[in-house]
Amino acid sequence: MKFSRLAEQTEASPILAVAAAINARKQQGETIYNLTVGDFDPAIFPIPQALTEAIIRAYRARHTNYPAAAGLPQLREGAASMVNRMCGLDYQADEVIVASGCRPLVYAVYRSLVDAGDTVIYPVPSWNNENYTAMVGARAVAVETTAANHFMPTAEALAPHLKDATLVALCAPQNPTGTLFSKQNLVAICEQVIAENRRRGRQQKPLYVLFDQVYWALTFGTATFHHPAAVCPQIREVAICVDGISKAFAATGVRVGWATGPRAVLQKMSSIIGHIGAWAPKPEQIAAGAFLADRPAVGRHLAQFREQLQARLNEFHAGFMALKGNGYAVDAIAPQAAIYLSVRIAIQNRDRNRTRGAGANQLDGEHAVQEYLLNEAKIGILPFSLFGAKNHHDWFRLSVGTCSQEEIPDVMANLQAALEKLS
Numbered sequence: 001m002k003f004s005r006l007a008e009q010t011e012a013s014p015i016l017a018v019a020a021a022i023n024a025r026k027q028q029g030e031t032i033y034n035l036t037v038g039d040f041d042p043a044i045f046p047i048p049q050a051l052t053e054a055i056i057r058a059y060r061a062r063h064t065n066y067p068a069a070a071g072l073p074q075l076r077e078g079a080a081s082m083v084n085r086m087c088g089l090d091y092q093a094d095e096v097i098v099a100s101g102c103r104p105l106v107y108a109v110y111r112s113l114v115d116a117g118d119t120v121i122y123p124v125p126s127w128n129n130e131n132y133t134a135m136v137g138a139r140a141v142a143v144e145t146t147a148a149n150h151f152m153p154t155a156e157a158l159a160p161h162l163k164d165a166t167l168v169a170l171c172a173p174q175n176p177t178g179t180l181f182s183k184q185n186l187v188a189i190c191e192q193v194i195a196e197n198r199r200r201g202r203q204q205k206p207l208y209v210l211f212d213q214v215y216w217a218l219t220f221g222t223a224t225f226h227h228p229a230a231v232c233p234q235i236r237e238v239a240i241c242v243d244g245i246s247k248a249f250a251a252t253g254v255r256v257g258w259a260t261g262p263r264a265v266l267q268k269m270s271s272i273i274g275h276i277g278a279w280a281p282k283p284e285q286i287a288a289g290a291f292l293a294d295r296p297a298v299g300r301h302l303a304q305f306r307e308q309l310q311a312r313l314n315e316f317h318a319g320f321m322a323l324k325g326n327g328y329a330v331d332a333i334a335p336q337a338a339i340y341l342s343v344r345i346a347i348q349n350r351d352r353n354r355t356r357g358a359g360a361n362q363l364d365g366e367h368a369v370q371e372y373l374l375n376e377a378k379i380g381i382l383p384f385s386l387f388g389a390k391n392h393h394d395w396f397r398l399s400v401g402t403c404s405q406e407e408i409p410d411v412m413a414n415l416q417a418a419l420e421k422l423s
Contacts, residue, residue: 006135009134010131010134010135011131013128014386015036015037015382015386018036018370018380018382018386019034019036019037019039019380022034022036022374022380030378031378032374032378032379032380033378033379033380033403033407033410033411033414034380034402035379035380035381035398035399035400035402035403035411036380036381036382036397036399037399037401037402038175038247038252038339038340038399038401039252039399039401039402040250040252040339040401040402041401041402041403042250044402044403044404045250045305045308045401046250047249047250047251047254048249048291048297048301050291050294050297051245051249051251051254051287051288051291054286054287054288054290054291055254055283055284055287057287058282058283058284058286058287059283063282063283063286064282064283065282066279066282067098067279067280067281067282067285069270069273069274069279070097070098070266070270071096071097071098071099071258071279071280071285072098072282072285072286072289073093074285074286074289074290074293075098075256075258075280075285075286075288075289075292076093076094076096076097076098076258076289077093077289077293078288078289078290078291078292078293079096079098079243079258079260079289079292080092080093080095080096080260081292081293082292082293082298083227083243083260085295086217087225087227087229087230088227088230089227089229089230091229091260094263095260095261095262095263095266096258096259096260096266097258097259097266097269097270097273098256098257098258098279098280098285099257099258099259099273099278099279099280100255100256100257100278100279100280100281101244101246101255101256101257101280102212102214102242102243102244102246102257103257104257104273104276104278105242105244105257105258105259105269105273106128106132106210106212106242107132107135107272108259108268108269108270108272108273108278109167109208109210109240109242109259109265109269110132110133110135110136110138110167110210111136111269111272112265112268112269112272113166113167113208113265114133114136114138114166114167115136115137115138115166116136116137116138117137117138117139118136118138118139118165118166118167119138119139119140119141119161119164119165119166119167120132120133120136120138120139120140120141120165120166120167120168120169121141121143121158121161121162121165121167121168121169122140122141122142122143122168122169122170122388123142123143123144123145123151123152123153123157123170123174124142124143124144124145124384124387124388124389124390125145125151125174125176125177125384125387125388125389125392125395125397126169126171126174126175126176126387126388127171127175127176127212127387129142129169129388130142130388132169138166138167141161141165142388143157143158143161144157144389144390144391145157145389147333147342147344147392147395150177150179150180150333150336150342151174151177151179151333151342151392151395152172152174152177152179152180152181152182152185153170153189154185154188155185155188155189155191155192158189158192159192162192162193162196162207163196165207166205166207166208167207167208167209167210168189168193168207168208168209168210169209169210169212170189170209170210170211170212171211171212171213172186172211172212172213172216172225173213173215173216173218173219173225173336173337173338174338175212175215175338175340175387175397176340176342176382176384176387176397177333177340177342177397178215178313178333178335178336178337178338178339178340178341178342179333179336179337179342180219180223180224180225180226180336180337181226182226183224183226183231186226186228186231186232187231187232189209190209190228190231190232190234190235190239191232193207193209193235193238194232194234194235197237197238206237206238207238208238208239208240208265209228209235209238209239209240210240210242211228211239211240211241211242212242213225213227213241213242213243214242214243214244214246214247214248214257215247215248215337215338215339216243216248216337217247217248217302218247218248218302218305218306218309218337218338218339219306219336219337220306220309220310220313220335220336220337221310221335221336223336223337225337227241228241229241229260236261236262237262238262239261240259240260240261240262240265240266240269241259241260241261242257242258242259243257243258243259243260244256244257244258245257245288245292247338247339248302248305249291249301249305250305250401254284254288255280255281255284256280256284256285256288257280308405309339309400310335311405312400312403312405312408313335313339313341313400314335315405315408316332316341316343316398316400316408316411316412317332317334317335317341319408319411319412319415320332320341320343323412323415323416323419328416328419329345329346329347329419330343330344330345330346330419331343331344331346332344339399339400339401340397340398340399340400341397341398341400342395342396342397342398343381343395343396343397343398344394344395344396345369345373345394345396345419346394347363347369347372347419347422348363348364348365348366348368348369348393348394349363349364363422365393366383366384366385366393366394366396367383367385369383369394369396370382370383370396372418373415373418376418376421377411377414377415377417377418378414379411379414379415379418381396381397381398381399382396382397382399383395383396383397384396384397
């Protein structure tokens with residue numbers, strides 16, 4: 001059969017395929033710790049009760065017709081209210097549009113701003129930018145990051161590519177790494193974009209920045225999330241920030257997302273979202289708007305949720321540090337945000353450094369390591385190569401969204417046993 005070039009070039013998500021294969025094995029009775037998905041087990045992390053009840057009330061009140069194209073006013077106001085009070089900003093409701101989660105909004109950013117042949121810059125590892133870039137026929141410039149910078153792109157690394165670009169796609173907190181921009185680095189990136197647009201003048205298409213910020217409310221310890229519009233107000237002219245309830249409120253299946261940005265850009269995005277029918281369901285919009293405006297309820301949920309996630313991430317990090325201290329070829333970056341831990345498991349062929357667990361002659365490549373850990377340790381994690389990174393073969397994303405606190409000692413014991421077999 002013949003298909004469009006877009007269909008021929010677009011592949012199903014390998015991340016979802018891995019998760020589906022693991023879940024199929026679990027359904028057959030196999031005990032596997034699935035630490036692959038950026039999702040939550042509702043039995044462990046339910047959405048806030050107040051949000052649940054508000055959704056049910058909205059359905060019972062029969063709010064089941066089409067919502068407003070750009071989103072219901074109460075949700076746009078609620079989203080603006082939350083980001084304003086928590087980030088020190090002053091977004092108005094008409095600087096917010098709504099969609100069925102963050103993905104349609106990210107896609108609408110690409111479709112609204114990027115033409116075929118334009119250049120899109122994004123760091124690697126990062127989530128899905130290569131696919132969105134391909135969907136619009138753009139030229140991808142993937143900027144490699146380093147563990148030394150917590151896998152966050154620096155202003156210096158981005159600078160050489162800005163002159164001919166249309167869009168810089170950034171994510172903070174970063175998926176897959178669970179790390180953040182420093183204030184200094186974020187300001188420097190924003191100032192470079194502003195300087196580039198000043199150079200272009202009014203006759204050229206500006207350089208825009210997409211900030212995927214869906215994890216921003218899940219920040220831990222001494223780490224601080226810096227909103228680009230708060231640290232560099234001028235960037236608001238070209239910055240589109242995508243957010244939603246999916247991560248901060250464990251509501252991945254409820255499908256409510258929003259974007260803030262320049263009104264003219266949002267209007268074009270809203271038109272695209274309207275044509276593909278990617279509205280958030282009206283009852284969920286009503287409920288989410290009321291919940292986000294309830295400052296005490298949001299605060300109570302986030303305080304408890306962050307504590308639970310941080311406890312899991314800290315325990316995993318401590319476990320990896322203990323293994324490292326005992327001579328195993330592993331490492332990890334201290335958790336900063338989101339639901340992810342960046343972990344290094346250096347047991348591939350080329351690592352002949354005589355550290356424990358590093359003599360795995362049969363493990364050729366990160367996918368072999370992934371399969372070995374799945375089959376031998378019953379642990380599912382994702383290599384950074386699935387997020388576009390070509391030079392970080394030993395690094396993996398570990399997610400705690402489906403993990404109970406009680407399981408962590410078993411996970412680490414299984415990992416140690418698997419590493420020991422390779423010694």
